[in-house]
Amino acid sequence: MPRAPSKTPSRVARVLLRLPPDVHHALATAAAAAGLSFNEFCVRRLRAPAHPDDTSVVRSLVVDRARAAIGDHLLGVVVLGSWARGTAATNSDIDVLIVIDPEAPLTREIYRTWDRTPLSFDGRPIDAHFVHPSTQGTAPTALWCEAAVDGLVWYDRDGCLTRRLAEVRRAIAEGRVVRASAHGQPYWKGAA
Numbered sequence: 001m002p003r004a005p006s007k008t009p010s011r012v013a014r015v016l017l018r019l020p021p022d023v024h025h026a027l028a029t030a031a032a033a034a035g036l037s038f039n040e041f042c043v044r045r046l047r048a049p050a051h052p053d054d055t056s057v058v059r060s061l062v063v064d065r066a067r068a069a070i071g072d073h074l075l076g077v078v079v080l081g082s083w084a085r086g087t088a089a090t091n092s093d094i095d096v097l098i099v100i101d102p103e104a105p106l107t108r109e110i111y112r113t114w115d116r117t118p119l120s121f122d123g124r125p126i127d128a129h130f131v132h133p134s135t136q137g138t139a140p141t142a143l144w145c146e147a148a149v150d151g152l153v154w155y156d157r158d159g160c161l162t163r164r165l166a167e168v169r170r171a172i173a174e175g176r177v178v179r180a181s182a183h184g185q186p187y188w189k190g191a192a
Helices: 021-034 038-047 056-073 081-085 108-115 142-150 162-174
Strands: 074-079 093-099 123-131 154-156 177-182 185-190
Touching: 021 038, 021 056, 056 074, 056 093, 056 123, 056 154, 074 142, 074 177, 081 093, 081 108, 081 142, 081 154, 108 123, 142 162, 142 185, 154 162, 162 177
Parallel strands: 093 123
Antiparallel strands: 074 093, 074 154, 177 185
């Protein structure tokens, strides 16, 4: 008589994986957030098909690195561009805005600190842009219009970033700020 197939694997393979500390930390953080052991989280990730919108690991990686680089001055993290739109090609990078407290100066040293250990996810470089927050009640710059339209907030310390992006979206929806094009290049301007 044939045996019924087992519901549990008859053998478990052991794999030794050497991970950079920042990747291990991001995976451990994501596992804890999901309420899973590190091992179970990794097994599920390996079994699951890759989805460009599956951002829990890369989000943890970027936010943790931003906290390490900026400390208490970190206000928020927004992912932009093709990664946020879900249109990333195989060679696309991941663009992120690292929003820091206006009291902290934006210096080249911030970029040097970030660039000392290049950060990537799934073979894609993570390209950080450090900015001060857009001021509520003022006309938004093109960067903040793009963030409002296509950006995804990955971290918002006190909710101000989300509120400002909503304000910019309202300005666009009401026609106070419009997207135009010159020589095939889009730009944002105040309505005439």
